Amino acid sequence: MSFPHRHLLGIKGLSEPDIHYLLDRADEAVKISRQREKKTSTLRGLTQINLFFESSTRTQASFELAGKRLGADVMNMAVANSSVKKGETLIDTAMTLNAMRPDILIVRHSSAGAVALLAQKVGCPVVNAGDGAHEHPTQALLDALTIRRAKGKVGRLIVTICGDILHSRVARSNILLLNALGARVRVVAPSTLLPSGMADMGVEIFRTMEEGLRDADVVMMLRLQRERMSGAFVPSVREYYRYFGLDAEKLRAAKPDALVMHPGPMNRGVEIASEIADGPQSVIEAQVEMGVAVRMAVMETLMLSGELKR
Amino acid sequence: MSTRLLTNARIIDPSQGMDETGSVLIIDGRISAVGAAAARADIPVDAEIEDCSGLVIIPGLVDACVHIGEPGGEHRETIASASRAAAKGGVTSIIMMPDTDPVIDDVALVDFVQRAARDEAIVNIHPAAALTKGLLGEQMTEFGLLLEAGAVMLCNGRRTVADSQVLRRAMTYARDFGAVVACETRDRYLAAGGVMNEGLFASWLGLPGIPREAEIIPLERDLRLAALTGARYHAMKLSVPQSADAIRAAKAKGLQVTAGISINHLTLNETDIGEYRTFFRLSPPLRTEDDRRAMVAALADGAIDIIVSSHDPQDVDTKRLPFADAENGAIGLETMLAAALRLHHSGDVPLGRLVDAMSSRPAAIFGLDAGTLKPGAKADIAIVDLDHPWVLSKDDIVSKSKNTPFEDARFSGKVLQTLVAGVTVYRA
Numbered sequence: 001m002s003f004p005h006r007h008l009l010g011i012k013g014l015s016e017p018d019i020h021y022l023l024d025r026a027d028e029a030v031k032i033s034r035q036r037e038k039k040t041s042t043l044r045g046l047t048q049i050n051l052f053f054e055s056s057t058r059t060q061a062s063f064e065l066a067g068k069r070l071g072a073d074v075m076n077m078a079v080a081n082s083s084v085k086k087g088e089t090l091i092d093t094a095m096t097l098n099a100m101r102p103d104i105l106i107v108r109h110s111s112a113g114a115v116a117l118l119a120q121k122v123g124c125p126v127v128n129a130g131d132g133a134h135e136h137p138t139q140a141l142l143d144a145l146t147i148r149r150a151k152g153k154v155g156r157l158i159v160t161i162c163g164d165i166l167h168s169r170v171a172r173s174n175i176l177l178l179n180a181l182g183a184r185v186r187v188v189a190p191s192t193l194l195p196s197g198m199a200d201m202g203v204e205i206f207r208t209m210e211e212g213l214r215d216a217d218v219v220m221m222l223r224l225q226r227e228r229m230s231g232a233f234v235p236s237v238r239e240y241y242r243y244f245g246l247d248a249e250k251l252r253a254a255k256p257d258a259l260v261m262h263p264g265p266m267n268r269g270v271e272i273a274s275e276i277a278d279g280p281q282s283v284i285e286a287q288v289e290m291g292v293a294v295r296m297a298v299m300e301t302l303m304l305s306g307e308l309k310r
Numbered sequence: 311m312s313t314r315l316l317t318n319a320r321i322i323d324p325s326q327g328m329d330e331t332g333s334v335l336i337i338d339g340r341i342s343a344v345g346a347a348a349a350r351a352d353i354p355v356d357a358e359i360e361d362c363s364g365l366v367i368i369p370g371l372v373d374a375c376v377h378i379g380e381p382g383g384e385h386r387e388t389i390a391s392a393s394r395a396a397a398k399g400g401v402t403s404i405i406m407m408p409d410t411d412p413v414i415d416d417v418a419l420v421d422f423v424q425r426a427a428r429d430e431a432i433v434n435i436h437p438a439a440a441l442t443k444g445l446l447g448e449q450m451t452e453f454g455l456l457l458e459a460g461a462v463m464l465c466n467g468r469r470t471v472a473d474s475q476v477l478r479r480a481m482t483y484a485r486d487f488g489a490v491v492a493c494e495t496r497d498r499y500l501a502a503g504g505v506m507n508e509g510l511f512a513s514w515l516g517l518p519g520i521p522r523e524a525e526i527i528p529l530e531r532d533l534r535l536a537a538l539t540g541a542r543y544h545a546m547k548l549s550v551p552q553s554a555d556a557i558r559a560a561k562a563k564g565l566q567v568t569a570g571i572s573i574n575h576l577t578l579n580e581t582d583i584g585e586y587r588t589f590f591r592l593s594p595p596l597r598t599e600d601d602r603r604a605m606v607a608a609l610a611d612g613a614i615d616i617i618v619s620s621h622d623p624q625d626v627d628t629k630r631l632p633f634a635d636a637e638n639g640a641i642g643l644e645t646m647l648a649a650a651l652r653l654h655h656s657g658d659v660p661l662g663r664l665v666d667a668m669s670s671r672p673a674a675i676f677g678l679d680a681g682t683l684k685p686g687a688k689a690d691i692a693i694v695d696l697d698h699p700w701v702l703s704k705d706d707i708v709s710k711s712k713n714t715p716f717e718d719a720r721f722s723g724k725v726l727q728t729l730v731a732g733v734t735v736y737r738a
Binding site for chain 1 (some may be wrong): 508512516517519559587627630632634
């Protein structure tokens with residue numbers, strides 16, 4: 001068994017065995033992260049560059065830690081505040097970095113498709129750490145790993161994704177992945193936050209949390225950006241919270257052991273009540289831990305298979 | 311006195327309903343005789359005779375929507391380079407859009423374009439004048455003076471005039487001069503941030519969409535203003551069948567309304583964007599295959615009058631970017647005819663109608679001395695091999711910019727020779 005892809009640009013194009021392959025390796029990586037000695041030499045001597053055109057604390061830290069635990073040399077490039085502002089194009093930045101001979105690039109960009117564009121111009125594997133509203137594959141993988149470890153499977157579970165689907169790369173990657181693994185995917189959101197053609201994206205659409213959460217095994221909440229809360233897409237925070245914020249009462253519609261997930265960072269009191277975020281059904285902290293493991297698995301897989309080819 | 315005789319060709323000239331085998335006799339840059347009748351004409355002894363057996367002779371194409379980078383963006387395209395690209399594509403007359411830098415909103419700019427065209431261009435270049443100063447949609451330009459200087463239409467470039475009162479007055483005033491007011495319709499609010507057709511495909515790509523209503527709503531407004539003012543109105547680039555329906559209805563009411571479509575929207579659809587290919591980022595955006603088919607039908611039945619290349623040169627600095635950050639536009643002068651012939655070979659649009667839509671009809675709408683092979687007309691001619699197979703290689707592109715959506719595309723049908731005023735300006 002091997003992983004037949006040079007890059008990880010999205011969940012699209014991954015088969016069910018590809019996904020389970022990565023999740024199985026991530027299970028092994030969880031063990032490493034729980035040891036006292038967390039550093040391995042798998043990727044010793046290899047260079048990982050984190051190229052974040054859009055600022056991020058959590059995802060970048062997760063990739064950095066994953067690389068360090070694998071023994072790679074990790075460099076962070078906060079491009080968001082540097083040469084791009086001086087007018088350098090994405091391609092020029094890519095060519096410059098490529099000349100430094102990295103072994104893997106982790107890239108986040110605010111434009112959909114930007115990471116794939118960059119991947120065409122460099123000679124090493126590229127991992128998409130989020131491109132616009134397109135995909136965020138490692139987030140979907142870590143969500144799947146969290147679910148699989150808690151429930152023993154992903155297939156045939158009812159997973160409800162709630163909130164700003166329109167602008168969410170996390171939602172798109174999760175819809176693709178959950179469908180690939182045979183889960184039933186539902187979405188709940190005000191219609192202003194649903195993309196056009198949603199009904200043909202392999203999901204069932206619900207207008208209310210009560211209907212959408214009924215008998216759900218997993219509830220995934222999405223972050224609502226501040227600038228979208230005050231009249232542009234929804235009239236106000238309090239109205240959004242009233243109808244779409246996850247609180248104890250709404251959660252009662254789901255199965256009693258339903259998992260509550262959130263990709264972070266959370267807006268407490270906007271899309272999720274604090275008592276739920278910190279409550280017994282929440283696996284939000286586990287998601288963070290699984291994030292490091294999944295990223296270790298992804299980078300190890302891509303770098304080692306790339307090395308074999310060389 | 312120079313004389314040329316092109317013989318044994320199939321001659322298609324929609325302006326006189328001609329589709330017959332015959333000859334074209336050219337004396338001093340003008341057509342002297344055409345068709346079967348030309349065989350009986352007196353051929354001067356010094357005539358240069360060219361056998362065109364197996365080939366088709368059509369009036370040179372008239373492209374009513376061409377963006378050129380001169381003045382202001384000469385690295386993308388100059389008047390000279392655009393004219394060479396046109397000649398290669400069988401285009402003998404270009405209407406040049408006014409959204410240059412500076413904008414063609416002043417008589418001096420019209421003069422500049424005409425002088426540059428006279429000195430450097432190998433095809434006819436006609437400037438369109440800006441409808442409003444700076445294309446800002448606020449104050450009308452000097453229609454009378456601009457038209458007198460040689461502008462052939464009034465147009466607001468890529469920008470839709472948002473203020474209905476400004477547009478109403480401009481149309482009212484333009485009517486007095488008999489000028490055509492040509493508009494692109496795009497509601498700036500509905501289309502805000504949008505980069506491709508709204509729908510499932512855009513949703514999966516994570517790209518903001520442009521709904522069809524962004525085109526239809528301002529179009530319907532414009533058509534009502536055309537009815538109110540009695541102005542001659544031309545919708546520049548339509549992309550959805552509901553727009554064609556609106557034009558059809560306006561024509562049925564007797565309004566002086568015409569419409570165009572870009573060759574891209576007749577031969578491509580949104581799925582050609584694939585994985586974020588920016589050469590397919592256009593305005594209006596490429597729509598669905600159903601839309602494309604409906605627009606082909608609307609062209610065939612005449613609801614849509616003309617085809618334009620919508621030639622819009624962009625350099626790597628504006629195209630080699632993430633899709634949402636790139637500019638709209640594709641070049642098209644060199645490939646318009648070849649791409650249009652796909653519709654002939656597929657049986658969707660009769661050849662005569664295609665030639666009409668790319669030559670006779672636009673010449674008639676904008677009052678150009680072109681688009682016809684009638685005796686006395688200027689000998690602007692394209693000689694075409696309808697079945698010649700070829701592949702567009704990037705290296706063969708004449709235009710300064712290479713942003714074609716047809717790179718490596720296969721075509722059947724090629725321009726072998728282009729004549730302007732009887733003189734060969736391109737030969738394959």
